Amino acid sequence: MAEEKNDIGGTLEGEDEGADDPNLQVELNVFRAQWMSELTLSSGASDSSGRLLRAKGLKRTQDVAREEKATELFLRAVQEEQNGAVYEAIKFYRMAMQLVPDIEFKINYSRPPDADRSGGSYMDNNVDGEIEDLLSYFEQELTLESSFPKICTPEMDLTPMHISALPREILMYIFRWVVSSDLDMRALEQLSLVCRGFYICSRDPEIWHLACSRVWGRKCTKLVPFKSWREMFLQRPRVRFDGVYISKTSYIRQGEESLDGFYRAWHHVEYYRYLRFFPDGHVVMVTTPEDPLLVVPRLRTKNIRMDSVLLGHFRLSQETDNQTKVFAVVCKKKEKATEFQRNRFCRRNPPPEAEHSFHVGLHLCSGGRQSFSKLVWIHHSCHITYKLTGETVITAFDLDSMYTPFFFARVKSYTAFSDQPL
Secondary structure, eight states: HHHHHHHHHHHHHHHHHHTTTTHHHHHHHHHHHHHHHHHHTSHHHHHHHHHHHHHHHHHHHHHHHHHHHHHHHHHHHHHHHHHHHHHHHHHHHHHHHHHOTTTHHOOOOTTTTTOOOOOOSOOOOTTTOOOOHHHHHHHHHHHHSSSSSOOOOSSSSSSSSOOOSSSSHHHHHHHHHHHHTTTTTTHHHTTTSOOOHHHHHHHHHHHHHHHHHHOTTTTTEEEESSSHHHHHHSSSOOOOOSSSEEEEEEEEEEEEOHHHHHHEEEEEEEEEEEEOTTSEEEEEEEESSSSSHHHHEEEEESOOTTTTEEEEEEEEETTTSSSSEEEEEEOOOOOOOHHHHTTTTTOOOOSEEEEEEEEEEEEEEEEEEEEEEEEEEEEEHHHHHHTTOOEEEEEOOOOOOOOEEEEEEEEGGGGOOOOOOO
């Protein structure tokens, strides 16, 4: 008890000594005066708004400082994770998330870090702000966000299951349905604009390899001189399947002289040739005077009900002079005999004694802004095979002004539906 009293007495004596200090009294008086002035100023409405602005400015300054500190901790965690120190990385990640919960979305990856900060391997040093390898950039961003990154995240809370909950294998199968057996790579490119995860999935090498194999066959196993399967599909010459090649021919023909001999008629003749290629190697050729608005919708499938339609196969040929040529063999569609025609007493439609096939050779080139959109005639002949003797007679046609080039026209309805996945 005696010691406690002495301590209390010593404390009181220290306070008395502090009270006698002139500097302390001056500071107390200044504090009281400042306090009273603030109370007086707070009575006015304008002063209260000024105080509110000052409070907001102070809060903004604190938020900026907190975000800078969180950024430094987050980049430190990135470096630790890159060096293999997972536990240290988790500690810094947690500290950064406690300061700013969404710090990973606020980091400016296009701005180079300071010398004392880390994570430089994840920064893009392009001064112009353009990212050369966007695929690697997006993959690194998804890796930074989580140890088990998702393809995408919902923008808002949803009651039904979001597509990001699906495994990557199922998403890739959906993407193959988007491409479909018609090789609608344009739809795949549009799908890549949805988010970073869809962009990564749309650049999957397996999808583009399958597409190249459908176009150039199973022998398409080497990338040289291309860097990726996507680059090969986009740059290597090929026929297009998402539309139709159309050739328009028109000429003036002299008619017969009138009975009285005073005048002679002239006729303006106009007709079209249509070429529709399919990824499975089939080709459809139609020659008709009908307008494209009437013919093009009928060419969506190979089952066309037109008298002038020719069906066949085509192949691509890469010549030594780096020219890509298309060779096709087409013939009249064989109609199945009906039950009435099979009757032995019916002889009105005897089987044909000869088969006609047409061999077509075209040079593939680019016309205008579109790639591989022009086909120029290089060969056209008719092969007649007689069934009784097996003899084949070949008649080659002269390629004059009547053989105008084909130009490609994209048709959206051809790829509007998917019948089979890629």
